[in-house]
Amino acid sequence: MEQFVQLFIQSFSLGSFYTLLALGFALVFSVTHILNLAHGELIILAGYVAYVLEQKLSMGLWETLPIAIAISVVSLMVVVSFVLHQRRLSELHSLIITFGIALILQNCYLGTFSANYRIIFHKSRYFSLLGGHVFISSVQLYLITLSLGAIGGLYILFRKTFIGKALRATIQDRFAAQMAGIPIPRMQLLGMVLGGIAIGIAGPLYARVSYLHPAAGIEPTIEAIILTLFAGMGRIRILLAGGWLLGVAETTTAYFLGSQWREFVSAMVLVVILIFREARGRENSV
Amino acid sequence: MNRFLIFFAAFLMFFGLSFQSRVAAGVIKIGAINPLTGKLAKHGIEIDEGIQIAIDEFNEQNGNSGMVVELERRDDHSAPDVAMNQAEQLILKEKVVALIGGYVDSLVGPVSVVAKRNRVPYVASASLQSRLTQGKNPYFFRVSCMNGVTQPVIEFLLKWKNLRKVAILHASTPGASEFARTVEKKLKVSGVDVVVEEKARAGQPDFSPFLLKCKARGAEFIISAVFFADHLVLVRQMREMEIPVKGYIGPWGVAYESFIKEMKNMAEGLYGLTAWLPGFAYPGTEEESRRFVELYKKKFGRIPTSTSMHGYVSARVVLEAVRKAFEQGGVFSGPDLANFIRKTKLLTPMGSVEFDEKGDPRWYKQMVVQIRRGKIVPVHHEHSDAEN
Numbered sequence: 001m002e003q004f005v006q007l008f009i010q011s012f013s014l015g016s017f018y019t020l021l022a023l024g025f026a027l028v029f030s031v032t033h034i035l036n037l038a039h040g041e042l043i044i045l046a047g048y049v050a051y052v053l054e055q056k057l058s059m060g061l062w063e064t065l066p067i068a069i070a071i072s073v074v075s076l077m078v079v080v081s082f083v084l085h086q087r088r089l090s091e092l093h094s095l096i097i098t099f100g101i102a103l104i105l106q107n108c109y110l111g112t113f114s115a116n117y118r119i120i121f122h123k124s125r126y127f128s129l130l131g132g133h134v135f136i137s138s139v140q141l142y143l144i145t146l147s148l149g150a151i152g153g154l155y156i157l158f159r160k161t162f163i164g165k166a167l168r169a170t171i172q173d174r175f176a177a178q179m180a181g182i183p184i185p186r187m188q189l190l191g192m193v194l195g196g197i198a199i200g201i202a203g204p205l206y207a208r209v210s211y212l213h214p215a216a217g218i219e220p221t222i223e224a225i226i227l228t229l230f231a232g233m234g235r236i237r238i239l240l241a242g243g244w245l246l247g248v249a250e251t252t253t254a255y256f257l258g259s260q261w262r263e264f265v266s267a268m269v270l271v272v273i274l275i276f277r278e279a280r281g282r283e284n285s286v
Numbered sequence: 287m288n289r290f291l292i293f294f295a296a297f298l299m300f301f302g303l304s305f306q307s308r309v310a311a312g313v314i315k316i317g318a319i320n321p322l323t324g325k326l327a328k329h330g331i332e333i334d335e336g337i338q339i340a341i342d343e344f345n346e347q348n349g350n351s352g353m354v355v356e357l358e359r360r361d362d363h364s365a366p367d368v369a370m371n372q373a374e375q376l377i378l379k380e381k382v383v384a385l386i387g388g389y390v391d392s393l394v395g396p397v398s399v400v401a402k403r404n405r406v407p408y409v410a411s412a413s414l415q416s417r418l419t420q421g422k423n424p425y426f427f428r429v430s431c432m433n434g435v436t437q438p439v440i441e442f443l444l445k446w447k448n449l450r451k452v453a454i455l456h457a458s459t460p461g462a463s464e465f466a467r468t469v470e471k472k473l474k475v476s477g478v479d480v481v482v483e484e485k486a487r488a489g490q491p492d493f494s495p496f497l498l499k500c501k502a503r504g505a506e507f508i509i510s511a512v513f514f515a516d517h518l519v520l521v522r523q524m525r526e527m528e529i530p531v532k533g534y535i536g537p538w539g540v541a542y543e544s545f546i547k548e549m550k551n552m553a554e555g556l557y558g559l560t561a562w563l564p565g566f567a568y569p570g571t572e573e574e575s576r577r578f579v580e581l582y583k584k585k586f587g588r589i590p591t592s593t594s595m596h597g598y599v600s601a602r603v604v605l606e607a608v609r610k611a612f613e614q615g616g617v618f619s620g621p622d623l624a625n626f627i628r629k630t631k632l633l634t635p636m637g638s639v640e641f642d643e644k645g646d647p648r649w650y651k652q653m654v655v656q657i658r659r660g661k662i663v664p665v666h667h668e669h670s671d672a673e674n
Contacts, residue, residue, distance in 0.1 A: 010494040115327035117515040121550050137526055210491045211518045215324045219489055254495035260485040
């Protein structure tokens with residue numbers, strides 16, 4: 001019994017981790033239609049920032065977050081603005097340009113931080129459950145609460161505020177939104193800021209959960225693309241559900257079938273859901 | 287048409303003559319292909335740096351004889367197709383007389399095929415998979431082999447008192463999979479039960495299901511044939527989840543100063559494998575080992591690792607063959623150089639280097655080390671049985 005409760009906790013913390021990795025990508029893609037393949041590299045940048053601050057100034061997670069967020073917002077704005085200012089811009093163009101940016105960033109990291117693998121060493125606090133047989137670590141709690149907080153915050157913004165509703169309208173149909181008088185460039189700017197905040201939160205946690213390496217950005221980018229495809233544009237709550245589903249699928253598969261099956265099963269789950277969604281979408285449109 | 291033929295002949299003459307004159311003037315080109323960027327860059331760079339030290343040392347010692355070796359370094363981006371292209375380019379365009387380097391079998395294998403096709407010797411720095419030397423490739427040699435890693439692990443584990451249950455996790459690379467299969471088979475024959483055996487993709491962010499299974503099935507020892515980065519995540523989770531195991535051994539990726547630096551006290555007590563340590567060289571090579579460390583520190587500003595030593599030794603094998611070829615008239619044909627390499631008898635800080643008929647090293651054997659108070663300490667090796 002304890003094993004399964006522990007597995008359940010691991011699943012949800014992993015799912016929350018995936019959600020945090022995907023949030024910035026999903027926001028930028030929804031608002032600007034840019035497929036940012038340098039997304040993972042920006043998460044790694046935020047991770048490196050936190051790593052340096054932790055190493056040089058002994059800063060903890062909460063102290064590094066504002067600095068990592070500020071740097072992420074600025075760097076995301078630079079990347080996205082650069083792509084938006086291209087004369088010929090389609091989703092395919094954005095894919096190629098951001099892929100180039102990702103390669104440039106990887107080489108910059110290699111020159112600056114070397115090819116060494118790095119982690120942020122942290123002493124987790126543990127909270128015991130079920131008479132001490134099950135535990136949840138402080139990092140797992142951060143992952144779950146921060147992902148819930150970010151999704152909850154965005155939900156309130158989208159549903160309860162005027163600017164959030166304008167942003168939602170831009171995501172749903174930017175031409176109709178423009179005709180209704182919503183300033184699209186400002187909405188894009190807002191999308192970039194929110195995306196940058198999400199990346200700034202994900203980076204320092206990434207360095208605590210996984211590891212930093214100049215070429216490590218590809219993993220979070222792939223997770224982000226999968227979850228965004230699964231959730232669809234602007235469907236932030238579905239993103240969290242997708243992250244949790246992926247976390248549960250991967251963890252339980254690895255436990256019952258073995259680690260070698262985890263990617264296969266999670267890919268199958270996503271394919272089935274995408275087919276199901278497509279079929280439902282077709283039914284609704286008829 | 288005639289004009290084209292004249293141009294073509296001039297082209298061939300120019301490159302033919304330039305190559306001949308380069309060799310005649312004693313400038314010999316050697317190609318090194320390593321993952322200098324991408325996921326395996328850490329170890330690729332270490333090998334590359336070890337190779338550079340060997341070349342510098344060789345040129346310094348043999349400069350007066352008029353023989354100079356030029357190193358053509360290439361990055362395979364941790365990708366097999368790029369490694370193949372780089373090998374073709376080095377052989378056909380740069381006219382290198384031999385190839386060295388390479389980390390992991392998935393990168394070494396394709397280069398060995400290109401080397402065979404072009405009849406150019408290739409001495410791999412870090413390769414394990416047995417299949418690679420079973421294809422009768424007379425141009426392929428390597429300074430490491432599977433036996434040299436599996437044997438010490440099995441010997442070490444069988445000396446543990448009352449060890450009954452182990453868990454094995456391995457990366458999905460050919461070498462790591464073969465390592466796991468061999469160890470599992472030999473442990474089972476010796477009465478040790480392998481309660482969990484799993485393959486994992488490199489770069490996985492969560493190993494908790496594997497660890498929970500280890501706990502549930504009472505694994506006493508974890509054999510983890512994953513790479514450096516995966517050890518970081520796995521060991522951290524193992525410590526955090528307080529998995530009650532007696533020991534953890536990582537055949538590669540653990541016995542590194544940089545691993546200890548990142549993991550701090552979480553690395554305490556872990557076991558790893560290494561072929562060489564800066565303060566622990568093969569008997570009789572202490573001076574060479576010390577010189578290597580000094581040159582490395584001077585050039586790169588840090589202490590070399592066992593991986594760097596693999597690069598250094600593979601380069602020394604090729605350089606020794608080049609020296610012999612130069613002394614015997616300066617014919618640097620692939621078959622001749624391969625013959626010289628086959629007859630190599632070299633004492634290096636990593637041990638004695640000689641090759642068998644397949645191109646595998648005869649005497650390669652790593653030692654088991656443990657991390658104690660932030661230091662890497664040998665606990666099981668050939669030269670003294672300092673069991674702990």
